[in-house]
Amino acid sequence: ILPPDVNESQMEFTVENGKIRFAMAAIKSLGRPTIQAILKERGENGSFISMQDFVTRMSHALNRRAIENFVKAGAFDTFGHTRKSMMIVSESMLDSAIKHNKDSMTGQMSLFDFAAEEDKKAFEIRIPDVAEYTKEELLGYEKEILGVYVSGHPLDEYTGMVNKYITNVSSDFEVDDELGETKARDGAIATIGGLITEKTIKTTKKGQLMAFLTVEDVVGTVEVVVFPNSFTANRVVIDHAEKVFVTGKVQANVDENAKLICDKVVDFASIPRKLWIRFASLSDYEDKKDELYGILYNSDGKDTVVIYCTKENKRLTLPASRTIRVDSELIQKLQ
Secondary structure (H helix, E strand, O other): OOOOOOOOOOOOOOOEOOOEEOOHHHHOOOOOOHHHHHHHHHHHHHOOOHHHHHHHHHHOOOHHHHHHHHHHHHHHHHOOHHHHHHHHHHHHHHHHHHHHHHHHOOOOHHHHHHHOOOHHHHOOOOOOOOOOOOHHHHHHHHHHHHHHOOOOOOHHHHHHHHHHHHOOOHHHHHOOOOOOOOOOOOEEEEEEEEEEEEEEEOOOOOOOOEEEEEEEEOOOOEEEEHHHHHHHHHHHHHOOEEEEEEEEEOOOOOOOOOOEEEEEEEEEOOOOOOOEEEEHHHHHHHHHHHHHHHHHHHOOOOOOEEEEEOOOOEEOOOOOOOOOOHHHHHHHHHO
């Protein structure tokens, strides 16, 4: 799936070079009249050449939230700036465009109006050179604005660990249309891994607390039921963790998606991981060693690092006392 793009997206989803281009209509809080105005402007006066160009030409049809949602959705990525940097200037850019258009309507001229087209960039609001949001922040914004993750999934960096511990994926809990039953069998013990995306805590008639969770993996979701005894035993993880493994008993009925009756919940963060960092050669590693350790030693956790030099087929490990926390921010710095 291709992200929305102010110069490529149409009202609805379209096919582009064998891939699906996200529809403008799927962007949160963006009405059809606004989209029609964008498509009309683009069709009559050509593609938008910068964020400033877009905001200036469309300020009559857009508000601050719409601009921010375009940024969060990745619709301005085509302009070559980080989403974080564009978010920083979005409000001031819109205010400037509205003022300029208002002055033009009342006949007030500025230096911008007299400048040649190639010189007008000097009058644009400068977009700062700011590092991008973390991967988790980017994906969180995409889910917020588009309803789905487009540029990746929050579980991508955990693929190896997830595959090591799970017995089932969410699709195993879905009813097969032809068979009328699920792959996950009633009464079987299963372990799933994913994000807790919904959490409802209720009080039973006996005054005990229990919970209903929705756990999302890269395929779909599973409903998890946490009865009082299990809730008490796992409450700290349920209250504070986002990425978890859940082990329990499958509850499956004919023609219904199966549920998982929870026994144990484990936080991803409590499981040590091993990060492999590959260099082309030992000399390549030596050249970058100081920078590498500067990044690694600013991270504190329980994960370990293995450095691999391809040419020499050599492995190096950090001292046992030097453990790190593997997360999207660290990975981004290392890349």
